[in-house]
Amino acid sequence: MISFDALPGNAALKTSLRHALADRFPQAVLLTGDDSAGLQPLALVLAAGILCESAGSRPCGSCLSCRKVSEAVHPDLTVVDEGENELKVDLARRIKAENAIIPNDGARRVTVIHHAHNLNPMAQNALLKELEEPPSYAFFVLTTEQPDALLQTVRSRCTRFALEPPQAAVSDEQAVALLGPFLSAVAEQREDRMMLAALAMEKTPRRALLGVLGVLQTALRDAIFAANHLSRPPLLPALQQQTQALARTVSAERLLAVYDWIGVLSDRVARNAASAAVTCSLTSDVYQLCFL
The missing domain is CATH 3.40.50.300 (P-loop containing nucleotide triphosphate hydrolases)
Known part of the structure; x- marks a missing residue:
């Protein structure tokens, strides 16, 4: 009703x-x-x-x-x-x-x-x-x-x-559930699956999405250290399998470029960037930075 x-x-x-x-x-x-x-x-x-x-x-x-x-x-x-x-x-x-x-x-x-x-x-x-x-x-x-x-x-x-502002916080479990498929798709060079995972993030309220992007940068930090063969405990153990796979596929230099780009994207989200633009960036821009 x-x-x-x-x-x-x-x-x-x-x-x-x-x-x-x-x-x-x-x-x-x-x-x-x-x-x-x-x-x-x-x-x-x-x-x-x-x-x-x-x-x-x-x-x-x-x-x-x-x-x-x-x-x-x-x-x-x-x-x-x-x-x-x-x-x-x-x-x-x-x-x-x-x-x-x-x-x-x-x-x-x-x-x-x-x-x-x-x-x-x-x-x-x-x-x-x-x-x-x-x-x-x-x-x-x-x-x-x-x-x-x-x-x-x-x-x-x-x-x-x-409307009242949605809750800004995002739990680690929620972020891992959203980012796991995305990181796996990047490691497998599957742009189609990257888009599907990005679409799931698009449905996240804007303020919570900022938190998800922050966790994504943390995961990229773990992948960068792994790509440089630096033996340090991961900050996100729940995503270690995905970040290790990413480190085997993408160079540390390119991962660092993606890390910086996610920072730019976070600024755009904070300034009310359209959700469709976020999905496009997480798909085509990240794929280009990693593989083209």
């Missing part, structure tokens, strides 16, 4: 959204946070709350409208999710045209735009009027991990709600 209770954490935010839905809900909302995996389900529950037919707490999860949202068949809900692709002015014009039509099922229409920071300036400007003076039935929910990438004029026309 679609509901706020089904979403983990963010208790204060969910309470604020419930109260807002029970009152006069703003027609343009900006949901921000570090983790797109948390923003997307929240936006869907919020859309269901806006469209919900219940006279009580919304979304109720059981009315026809809530069930249609849950099944992705509600005719008055438009969800735009193009990943990290640029969102162009044609999209903004299409959204404006759709919102010129009165709702099909109920009294409201909702447009959800994920990764709104990828709206190019022309698209953002095309949506300005719609966000400022939408039809009485039209509601917008924009999600973004990079709110500063949006024009100030767009941000000022939206009521902002922010």
